[in-house]
Amino acid sequence: MTKKKTTLLCVVAIVIVLFQYCTKKKGEATVEEPASVLNLPATPYAYNVSFPAHVATALAQTDNTPAGNAITDNGATLGRVLFYDKSLSINNTIACASCHKQSNSFTDPAPKSSGFAGGLTARHSMSTMNVRFYASGKMFWDERAATLEDQVLQPIQNSVEMGMTLPALVTKLADKPYYPGLFQSAFGSPTITSDRISKALAQFVRSIVTYQAKYDRVKSGQDVFTPIEAQGEQLFLTAAGPGGNTCASCHRPPMFITSNPAAPFALADPSDHGIDNQNRFKSGTLRNSAVATSLFHNGSVANVGAMLAGGIPQHSVPPPDRAALLAFLQTLTDNTVLTEARFSDPFK
Template sequence: MKAYLLLAICVMSAAGQTSPALLAEKPGLLLSVAGDSHFLEIKDPGNRAWMLQSSSDLKAWADGPTHRVFNGVLRVPAAGADRKQFYRLNPELAQPLPSSAARALRLPATPFNYANPVFPPVFASQVGALDNQPADNVVTNTGATLGRVLFYDKRLSANQSTSCASCHQAEHGFADTRPLSVGFAGEKTHRNSMGLTNTRYHLGGKYLWDERAASLEVQVLMPIQDPIEMGTTLPIVVERLSAEPFYAELFTAAFGTAEINSTRISRALAQFIRSISSANTKLDIAQETNFANFTPQELLGREVFSNRCSTCHSNVNFTTIAPSKNGLELPIVDKGVGGVTGLTFDDGRFKVTTLRNVELTAPYMHDGRFKTLEEVVEFYNSGVEFVDGLGFPLPFFEKTRGGMNLTQAEKDGLVAFMKTLTDTSVTTDEKFSDPFRYQAE
């Protein structure tokens, strides 16, 4: 008996709910399908080609079309509700199938505008001074397009199960809802995944919570090689991408030739991440209208923020140049920057992240210990540990008041103000979404 393979099958009910009928990886497995509109779902991390065969009696098999999996999953339409049919996938009879960007990806004929985002006047007038693009890797439309594909491609992990987007999900501000993300083999990472909104406008030029990455170009290659996160090597990734013909098209468009190497992978990923920009918020509208659209609660929160929080979360991107110590714990368990520099003064210092889209990026802090913004505000109000090197103005409040001592109205206002920094267009914009085709045509 030849080895046939059906990895998964799903039946779509009339109500539009998908129920997994089977998840198996067994040779010679034959399955029937009946009911409303439904499909076969092929789960194949190896991204191979399969011929779909069908039978009504398990005796005579009719050859169907060849389907190619491009990023781990492919849904193939099955028989209608008036038929009962058996299916099997046969890799031995699969026909040659061209691998082109048009077949594998959902990309527009003209690349999206990544290079020159349009911002509101106030944001545009201030953000230029924060731009951290290096001269040798300025964002281009074709470079960011390539970076977008790489960002969602699971080939970048050891078992081809995990992509950058696995831990940086667009719908959550390119962050992760888990306190600690889960790597390619199911092991938890050491820290919470940062949101990627407005990475192009982070000051200081260093990345990751402990700022051990000297540039974004360096940082984007670190998860690929991390033994927990993606667990592979750059030569393996280069080999895999070189074996996929559509990447020759994308690298040529981005860099002029089809050569694939780790430097180009790094530059393309960095370009895409820098293109994830956010300035379509209630606050940005308010700054153009003298805050006419703000509620009294949001205005109160803005005042509290200005007096309590704006030292560390300053400028139009609500971040600052230097890492800071916020008194999260005593004794200090995670040394943060101190673990990199070896300096006691740096123990407990971490990169100050942007507050743009902070409503979307829960849970919070480097270890994801706080589930809500209310918990974060209460921590700064009454839970800060008085440690050496505490970031200003926290020492002032701790020494003189034993904390910020905000009223409940002020705490509620502060949360309301931070929610005015939300830009949901970033979570739905097609140019930041997964570009792979998962539905057979």
């Protein structure tokens, strides 16, 4: 071999090694499986709890739980594992909980959320709290999912969010040591299907209800509003804005989910017109919104204080009313859900 040829071979070899090194680094994130150490209690947590009367009454009127998918402790437990399992994304980097963080009232503090390849979602993440109180059952800001059971399978298949296909997911989950037993407990046989994945995720999401805020203690006769909180509640219930609507006519107590997305309202946004392209949006629960950042469908409103002062139609109020409305909205904050074990990451 001539010196020239050896040099050439060396260069080729170095290039190959470099190439492998680079592609390996890139590939590693896609092959590495997340930690599969599950930490579940011997007896499952209780997911059907008794609510105070004002919440129970609202639930009886608005519950979107379909026949055939009532919450069971084993079903919601499986749903909890799925909700926190990064295996639901194609490269094992993103779980539902990545964009719906327990510590952040099951939404994302950022205006938009990052998917499995770093791409951003088109809208702000919605809270998964209290969704079972949305009577029509339609999900997403633009209500494009007819039911929660339909909705929960969409992020899995979304090309920005998790990038999977359902057949690939079923195969992938069957290879995990922990799933056959969890499906057996939840559904009576170890068979994994996308229908069962959907049902279990929906059960877990429906179980996330806030009912232990100051507001709830007041409505149960165990506490009283301060004068400014009481003034804020009166404004919320009775002060009509220029359109003749009160806050409560669109965000109905006690769960404060939009009761009437037919009343046209959207934050002005040239690139997004919501439901049927008609400048209408759903809003999720206002509970815990007083501690949230990045509000509205595009996450562009920094917080409730900025909303009340920002000149937003139907949402900004005269200076003397701001402190009272804010004080009232703060009584809707329930901190127990932020740490409750039955809603927490079971892989820790």
